[in-house]
Amino acid sequence: MxxxxxxxxxxxxxxxxxxxxxxxxxxxxxxxxxxxxxxxxxxxxxxxxxxxxxxxxxxxxxxxxxxxxxxxxxxxxxxxxxxxxxxxxxxxxxxxxxxxxxxxxxxxxxxxxxxxxxxxxxxxxxxxxxxxxxxxxxxxxxxxxxxxxxxxxxxxxxxxxxxxxxxxxxxxxxxVDVERFRPRAAQAARAGLGLCEQAPLVVCVGRLCRQKGQDILLRAWAEVTERMPMARLVLVGDGPDGPGLREQAPASVRFVGAVEDATPWYQAADLVVLPSRWEGMALVPLEAMACARPVVVTDVDGARESLPPALVPHGLVPAQDPAALARALVGLLGDPPLREALGRAAHRHVLNTHxxxxxxxxxxxxxxxxxxxxxxxxxxxxxx
Missing domain, CATH: 3.40.50.2000 (Glycogen Phosphorylase B;)
Incomplete structure (x- = not known):
């Protein structure tokens, strides 16, 4: 230039x-x-x-x-x-x-x-x-x-x-950098992370703090595992709420701490969730969608604007509502063809607008x- x-x-x-x-x-x-x-x-x-x-x-x-x-x-x-x-x-x-x-x-x-x-x-x-x-x-x-x-x-x-x-x-x-955050087959990404499980995998990336709402997610997760006992949740990140969250988390939840690059975790996920209490426009859902993964997010500032229209009915839930969050997670985890279609729509949306x-x-x-x-x-x- x-x-x-x-x-x-x-x-x-x-x-x-x-x-x-x-x-x-x-x-x-x-x-x-x-x-x-x-x-x-x-x-x-x-x-x-x-x-x-x-x-x-x-x-x-x-x-x-x-x-x-x-x-x-x-x-x-x-x-x-x-x-x-x-x-x-x-x-x-x-x-x-x-x-x-x-x-x-x-x-x-x-x-x-x-x-x-x-x-x-x-x-x-x-x-x-x-x-x-x-x-x-x-x-x-x-x-x-x-x-x-x-x-x-x-x-x-x-x-x-x-x-x-x-x-x-x-x-x-x-x-987001659409060259860095890009689709990859989930099984290949899981192999790269040393994950051998074939179970449904939900990933939440974010600082472990009140804003990001992981405490709400753990309350919702209890209902998810009642319906889908094999489901697994990975929390990527660290922060002041980490010790308390670890104390209340069941065995189906894994904490991996802060990572330099969350891309492989997005790619390994069947579904990415961010249950924030407030935002301006969160980057995590955009990064996940760039990797062709559907997301479930709470209806805070910027969330509705960041989603493609096809994903809104399935991936947007009221803030601080564990029951609604659990229903959305179970609904998408139980419908692989829908997840795949929404992931493709999400990827196109990020390429075009974000x-x-x-x-x-x-x-x-x-x-x-x-x-x-x-x-x-x-x-x-x-x-x-």
């Missing part, structure tokens, strides 16, 4: 906390795309999780920004440290990912540098009571210091708008429209 000298001088600073899970994958894909386009890209994040090494491996500068996952008494120091990073780098654009980074970046910059805020699910949905009211108050106030807010689903944008957040919005659906190259192009268009930023090209990234 040929870039002008103006394009090549553009400097984007991504600020991220958390540094794992879906946020890390989104940031990594953007960094890869932008570096491929000849831009200067830096990342400020804690020196933990998978993100720092991933973006260093791509050639991005990484600046250690010590910050906890949630706001706390150390927030003023975190804001000052981030302000020093920005003063040192003098980027053209700051792109802050998720609630914590969005909080710190907007407090540090206060509109002095074009700032894109991407919530990846709203902070006030993750908490309750007084904390939720404080989080909502901040999001309403802090919107004045975001030049642009990027939501990953129309539902996420509507949640913000209905909650009184006044911003300049864009909706850019999440995308290829990450569409996502990175749309983000580049947002940058171009920011005051004082000017031309930016950002194509041919994930698969140059």
């Amino acid at each position: 040929q870039l002008s000298a103006t394009d090549q001088r553009r400097h984007v600073l991504h600020v991220a906390q958390p540094v794992d899970g879906g946020v890390a994958r989104v940031v990594t894909d953007l960094v890869k795309s932008q570096l491929s386009a000849g831009m200067q890209v830096s990342v400020a994040c804690p020196d933990s999780g998978c993100l720092p090494d991933a973006v260093r491996g791509l050639g991005s500068d990484v600046h250690r920004w010590a910050a906890t996952r949630s706001p706390g008494p150390g927030l003023p120091d975190e804001v000052r440290r981030l302000a020093r990073v920005v003063d040192e780098l003098r980027p053209d654009v700051v792109h802050a990912h998720s609630a914590k980074a969005g909080l710190a970046a907007r407090l540090a910059l206060r509109g002095k540098v074009p700032t894109v805020f991407q919530p990846h699910a709203w902070s006030f949905e993750a908490v309750g009571g007084v904390t939720a009211r404080l989080a909502l108050h901040w999001e309403r106030f802090g919107a004045r210091w975001a030049t642009h807010v990027v939501c990953v689903s129309e539902a996420e944008r509507l949640t913000g708008q209905r909650s009184g957040i006044d911003a300049r919005w864009s909706v850019i659906p999440n995308g 290829d990450v190259r569409h996502t990175t192009d749309a983000v580049a268009a947002v940058y171009r429209a920011l005051p004082g930023v000017g031309p930016i090209k950002c194509r041919e990234s994930i698969n140059p």
Whole structure:
């Protein structure tokens, strides 16, 4: 790709906390795309999780920004440290990912540098009571210091708008690398993982935490195994709820911990499930569908938008409803031809609407429209 000298001088600073899970994958894909386009890209994040090494491996500068996952008494120091990073780098654009980074970046910059805020699910949905009211108050106030807010689903944008957040919005659906996440025969994938079982296999990929709803899944799983005693469930990931979940899980549930690449687990599954309590638009269902696997997800922000129409009646269930979740799992596990047809439809859907190259192009268009930023090209990234 040929870039002008103006394009090549553009400097984007991504600020991220958390540094794992879906946020890390989104940031990594953007960094890869932008570096491929000849831009200067830096990342400020804690020196933990998978993100720092991933973006260093791509050639991005990484600046250690010590910050906890949630706001706390150390927030003023975190804001000052981030302000020093920005003063040192003098980027053209700051792109802050998720609630914590969005909080710190907007407090540090206060509109002095074009700032894109991407919530990846709203902070006030993750908490309750007084904390939720404080989080909502901040999001309403802090919107004045975001030049642009990027939501990953129309539902996420509507949640913000209905909650009184006044911003300049864009909706850019999440995308996945369709060359990395691709179909493979389940038996071959299972053999590669050392799985010899022929039993029906359900896989759940995600951080073991309240948001992702694995506790709800385990309650549903008891009903699934009453109907289908041979069924097996694999939980891929780790997190604060891990010890408690392991205590209540029956023998038919296996915990494999965090993995560098979940692709083989998607490919090994008959069915992938994500029973989240809240999301913006989860990446796990998109990754699973790219592997031609049907999914069962809860009807939270972004879920309905992420599914092909054929899958909605079978794969979308109310949030926090173990009985409905169990019915959906049993229904699909008991109908292999339907699963195969839905998997094919899911794969086509992701290729057409959730290829990450569409996502990175749309983000580049947002940058171009920011005051004082000017031309930016950002194509041919994930698969140059």
